[in-house]
Amino acid sequence: MTFDQLRLEGVTRRFGSHDALTDLTLTIERGEFIALLGPSGCGKSTALNCLAGLLPLSSGQIWQDGTRLDPLPPERRGFGMVFQNYALFPHLSVRKNVAFGLQMRGLSRAEVRRRTDEAIRLVHLEDQTGKLPGQLSGGQQQRVAIARAVVLEPALVLMDEPLSNLDAKLRLEMRTEIRRLHQSLGLTTVYVTHDQEEALSMADRLVVLRGGRVQQIGTPEDLHTRPVNRHVADFMGFRNLLRLRADAAAAEGTGVVVEGDGVRLRGTTVGAVAAGATVVAAIRPEELSVVEDTTGDGVAATVEVVEYRGREFAVEARTGSGIQLNIRTSVRPVPGDKITVTADPEHLLVFPDDGDDT
Template sequence: MTFSQLRLEGVARSFGTANALSGLDLTIARGEFVALLGPSGCGKSTALNCLAGLLPLTGGSIWLDGARIDGQPPEQRGFGMVFQNYALFPHMSVRANVGFGLKMRKVGRAEARRRVDDALRLVQLSDHATKFPAQLSGGQQQRVAIARAVVLEPPVVLMDEPLSNLDAKLRLEMRMEIRRLHQTLGLTTVYVTHDQEEALSLADRLVVLREGTVQQIGTPEEVYAQPVNSYVASFMGYRNLLDLTVTATAGTSATVEGEGVRLTGTNRGSVTEGPAKVAIRPEDFVIGDGAANALEVTVEIVEYHGRELSVSARLASGVPVYFRTDKRLAPGDLAKISVPAERVLVFAP
């Protein structure tokens, strides 16, 4: 099925008085990879299940071009779905698992065999076609689940945290595999994850959710470098969140003070004066007495991460500060660190 865009207009889902998803507006272009990102309970899986037809909406509508589809059952939407738990039939071979959907749709035997062969070749499992799920590794089982989804040649593939059960090395390999399949097949993919690194590396656009409400929609670069509020900043790796006070502003620049600290930063929250939340990434600090935004900290904990160290330190006021460095430091060391003004983001509290 060809289409131009998938639209969610004011999509909402509540359970009793609890709103799991509130007014989600999102347009997904054909061939796009969109990741729904957020912590547990933010509404990302609810949104995916509403898209799949597994949950009825309590508000809004879903459109595939000019056709409204939110009233259709899952099998009529024709979307492919990859679950977190793979959901393979243990008594069926790999080939039978992959071809099950085609059998249900009464696709001809020769056509079904051709499509299953193509799907197995794509996920590099042709040599395992006669095995059963229990004879496969976790990564192989996940590839079977992906092949089962793409063999239907669906307009949209929905993936719900498909890599969360795999170890770190396999997750990295499967991430590349999913991106390769997306590009090779020209898929339209909606992908749910709580892993920022996964979302940044896979998606064309991110949708950051919090308590059922969209916080920001943008490219990975936009969401990573230009978070719209302190929540998105915190979730996207701005581990240093300092409660300070804006004492002066000039254009997009803001001066913040408090806790024995005085910093110049970029005003992201249109704060003119008063309390503010200041966000700084650990990797944006530089060891050394910089000309601006210099801080003196006492090192408390040092974690080895190969080429660099992850350091937990404290200001004289007791406020924790986190930074990364390739310099050798030890607990108890005094260190001078600085950060460029453009890397200091000032938000409304």
């Protein structure tokens, strides 16, 4: 079963007086890998459960091409789901776990065997078919859960933080495996995670949520390099966040000088920034430069901590007014060194200060 578009229109879910998800509007094209991304409590799992039919909508609609899905129960939506805790039947073998859904659909014995064999082959578990889930590693159990979902040849595969219980090495392996399966089978996938690196490496588009509301939808590159607000900038990989004052806007209207507490830097505005207003300047550690010239724009700071990270050094420095800066540099400073730090104005993003630090 396939579709051309899956549309979520104003999808909202309330629990009592609390809005867990508010006005989620999203169009998913066939074959896309969409990641719902955000911190705990942002509404990403709620969105997935609404899409799966495990939670009724408080308002809004879900459409699969011309068919409205939200009134339908989960079993009539034709979606496959992979859970965080695997949710395997502990008393059934790998083969029987994978075959269960096909048997419940009344397929012939030959068809069940053919599709089960194919799904098990896809996840490289041919030599584990007779084992029980308790005899498998965490990564192998997750492979069984994925095989059980894709064997149904679903229109959409929903994955709810499927790698969060695995160790770092297994997460990397399974990340590649899930992306490979998505591409080789032509799946359409919606994937929930709080891990930015995971989402950036796997998804075609990301949906960043905060407090139940969409903050930004875009490609990994869009969100990584062009966040639309300070909350996305803060969440999508570490950035130094400096609360400063906008001193003067450049003629083209996007350049700005920000200063305060011994800091003076040039940046690029994102959103409406008025001269004299309090702003939040955001910049990644690797986009800060340590320079010898102490004249002009920059930040004077004292090195406190230096960590070797292979091809670079992670440096923690502090200004005279107590502002902490995290820097990545190829030059090794020594704790106690006095340094001057500058930033490329294109990379220093300046956002209006909404006063919300949560």
